[in-house]
Amino acid sequence: MFVVVAGCGRVGASIAQSLIDDGHDVNVIDQNAEALGRLGDDFPGNFIQGPALETTVLERAEIERADAFVAATNGDNTNIVIAQVARDRYQVPFVIARVLDPSRAKFYAEQGLTTICPTRTAIEMMEGALRAFVAESAEDA
C-alpha cells in the first residue's frame, strides 16, 4: 500500500514510521525541513518540504497514486481542507483527518469525512478515569 502523510509532527511521523515498519510505501509532507528529523535516519520514503495546501506539493508527494491519505498537520482547518481535496480532487480511496476541535470533528464526520479527534478521546478517557475513581471512593466510604 502507498500512503501520503501530511504533517510530520509527533502524530504524522509516528504513523509514517509504523507504516514503513509494516512494509508499506510512505511519502511525508511538512512545511519545515527540520521535521525530517522526527523520521529515522534510514527513512526510505520521500520527504517533501512545503505547505500541504498547495496542489503542487501534494502532487510532488504523488498523491494521485495514493491508496490512503493522512491529514495530520498542526492546523485543523488545513487538515479538513486537504482531506477533502485528497478525496474529491485526487479520488484517494481512504482519507483520514486529525481535527482537535470536537465540534468541527463531529460536523465533518457527519458530512462523510473520516475525522479523528484526540481532544474528544482525551475527554472520554479522563472522564472514565474520574468516574472509576468516584465509584471506588463511594465503595470505600
Place this chain on the structure above:
Amino acid sequence: MYAVIVGGGKAGANVARALLRMGHEVSIVEHRPTRFATLEAEFEHMARYGDGTELFVLEAAGTARADVCIAVTGDDEDNIIIGQLSRDHFGVANVVARVNDPRNQEHFDLLGIAPTVCATESILALIEHEVPQHSLVHLFSLRRENLDILEIGVVEGSRADGATVGELSIPDGSLVISVLRNRVGRVAHPDTLLAAGDQVVAIAEPGRESDLMEIFAGD
C-alpha cells in the same frame, strides 16, 4: 439584510462600514485581541470576539439567521471552512469568500465556495487590461454563472476588421457587449462597424476563446 463578516482586517471592516451605511445589520468576527479592541471601539456590540471557524462563535454571531456570510480572513483554509460551516451547518444562502493566495482558488472551486474575490487576480486582470500582452484578456469571471468577460483586440485583416457585429457569426454561448475605439466605449449592436485596433468586450462561456480569437484575431 443581516451579514456576518468573519475577519476584521481592512477588507472586513470596510465591508461592514459600507453595509451599515446602506442600512443593513452586521456582525464582524475577529480573533486577534488588539484588532478586536480597535473594531469594538468603532462597531461596539456588532464586533464579536472569537475564532470564526469555531461553530459556537458562528452560532453566537447569529449566523443561522444571516442572509450572507462574508469570509475575509487572511487564511484561505479558514475562509473555506467558514464558507462550508455557514452554508452547510447554518444554512446561509449566500457566501462570499476572499482568496488570499491565487493558488488556492482551485480549492474554493472544488468545494463550491463561490463567489470569491482575489486581489492578486484582480490586479493582474487590470494590468492586462491596461497593458495588453495578448490580444485576448480575461477581465472578469462570473463563476456562479459560469461565464467569462473577455476583451479581444480586433486585428487587421481578420474577419471582424471592416465587418459589422451582426455580420460576424458569433458562436453560440458568446455575445459582443461593447466596442472601445479611441478611448470611447460604446454598447455594441448588430450595426456596429468594427475596425482594426478596436477593443471588443464579450461575454462567453468558458472554452469559447479560440472561436472568438478566430473571428477577431484571425488565427
